[in-house]
Amino acid sequence: MSITPILLVGAGRMGGAMLDGWAGVKAFDPAGIGVLDPHPSEAAARAAARGSSLIPDPSTARTVLLAVKPQIWREAAAELEPALAPDAVIVSIAAGVTATDLKAAFGGRAVARVMPTTAVAIGRGTASIYAADAEARARAHALFAPVATVVELEDEARMDAATAVSGSGPAYLYAFVEALEAAGVAAGLPAGESAALARSTIQGAAALMAQSGVDPAELRRQVTSPGGTTAAALAVLMGEGGLEPLLNKAVAAAAARSRELG
Numbered sequence: 001m002s003i004t005p006i007l008l009v010g011a012g013r014m015g016g017a018m019l020d021g022w023a024g025v026k027a028f029d030p031a032g033i034g035v036l037d038p039h040p041s042e043a044a045a046r047a048a049a050r051g052s053s054l055i056p057d058p059s060t061a062r063t064v065l066l067a068v069k070p071q072i073w074r075e076a077a078a079e080l081e082p083a084l085a086p087d088a089v090i091v092s093i094a095a096g097v098t099a100t101d102l103k104a105a106f107g108g109r110a111v112a113r114v115m116p117t118t119a120v121a122i123g124r125g126t127a128s129i130y131a132a133d134a135e136a137r138a139r140a141h142a143l144f145a146p147v148a149t150v151v152e153l154e155d156e157a158r159m160d161a162a163t164a165v166s167g168s169g170p171a172y173l174y175a176f177v178e179a180l181e182a183a184g185v186a187a188g189l190p191a192g193e194s195a196a197l198a199r200s201t202i203q204g205a206a207a208l209m210a211q212s213g214v215d216p217a218e219l220r221r222q223v224t225s226p227g228g229t230t231a232a233a234l235a236v237l238m239g240e241g242g243l244e245p246l247l248n249k250a251v252a253a254a255a256a257r258s259r260e261l262g
């Protein structure tokens with residue numbers, strides 16, 4: 001069953017990333033994508049230049065990708081629902097908003113929930129998918145698989161943890177790089193040199209992990225000589241109050257916030 005026309009509702013940071021990502025891999029005919037947003041972003045303008053409509057007719061949409069902020073999703077849904085075809089399928093990326101609430105707000109239509117990352121913009125995203133309905137799950141796959149590694153969650157309750165690990169995860173890495181850059185400066189490097197070293201080192205290490213397929217724990221052991229410099233740093237990072245308890249706390253806080261948003 002065809003998933004187009006697709007109606008993207010909200011083309012902000014994440015919706016815009018989807019538009020750019022789909023275009024990068026030519027996932028869909030741009031004419032089959034409509035974008036609904038009161039203030040179209042640059043990504044929406046790029047989509048329009050490729051042939052997508054910025055004044056789409058919601059009644060023609062087969063698949064609706066709901067990408068507005070969780071705080072205003074009910075308002076957006078109430079506005080849209082009467083205009084949709086009865087068999088339109090809803091795929092939502094709104095953090096914390098449950099499938100039950102989505103289904104009720106969209107007149108009982110089939111729904112899927114997805115938690116993506118912004119790297120979908122370059123075809124390297126990650127997307128956690130949950131749907132009770134098989135057709136909705138298939139639509140969510142069709143939307144995200146072209147631009148993301150898809151992980152299917154069997155239980156909706158896991159979406160809060162998936163959001164905390166994956167949806168929010170890119171920010172953890174960026175915060176880590178910021179802190180590494182600052183630590184380099186504190187250790188005596190000029191800011192520019194510290195930034196270049198920290199950024200390139202993290203990019204290379206991540207690429208090596210991806211390409212080799214080797215476990216991170218094994219890769220860590222490979223670069224840690226007993227009694228060496230890395231071992232001295234890891235005694236701090238993996239010691240009491242180190243990364244693991246810190247990330248446990250951070251991920252638990254994100255998961256709790258995801259539950260609150262719902």
Ligand SMILES: NC(=O)c1ccc[n+]([C@@H]2O[C@H](COP(=O)([O-])OP(=O)(O)OC[C@H]3O[C@@H](n4cnc5c(N)ncnc54)[C@H](OP(=O)(O)O)[C@@H]3O)[C@@H](O)[C@H]2O)c1
Nearest residue numbers: 010011012013014036037039067068069070076093094095
């Ligand atoms: N950013 C991320 O990394 C990320 C990751 C995973 C999931 N998400 C989820 O993605 C969703 C969107 O987040 P975001 O960061 O992309 O937010 P955003 O940048 O604020 O984008 C939301 C867009 O929706 C527009 N909008 C507001 N009301 C609308 C309506 N009634 N109909 C259509 N469009 C409307 C907004 O326009 P105005 O600016 O004019 O209000 C804005 O352009 C959230 O639910 C979030 O949980 C985000």
